Amino acid sequence: MIRIDAIWLATEPIDLRAGADRLLARVVQVFGVAQAHHGYLFANARGTRVKLLVHDGFGVWCAARRLNAGRFVWASAGADATAILALTVAQFDALVLGLPWQRLPEMQCITRA
Secondary structure, X not given: OOOOOEEEXXXXXXXXXOOHHHHHHHHHHHHOOOOOOEEEEEEOOOOOXXXXXXXXXXXXXXXXXXXXXXXXXXXOOOOOOOOOOOOOHHHHHHHHHXXXXXXOOHHHOOOOO
């Protein structure tokens, strides 16, 4: 099992024909360094594909996911590019499945039938 202590979401889309080396170069360009046990999640412009880059302390792992229907609901930098977006584990799990992760707390209970 790969240990991941933190996951960072890229708010700008990237060409996902890029491999692990190019994604790693982007991480280093933005953060200055790729931290061990951190994951970096990227999406394409259409929001139909994501890639997760993980530095496990020894090397780099790259995993990809594609939706056959629908799009990933992605966070955007918006007006405040310095804002930090924190996701719970459940929200991250929903995001990579293509579910509406922003609405997860309100979807936990039914208010009318």
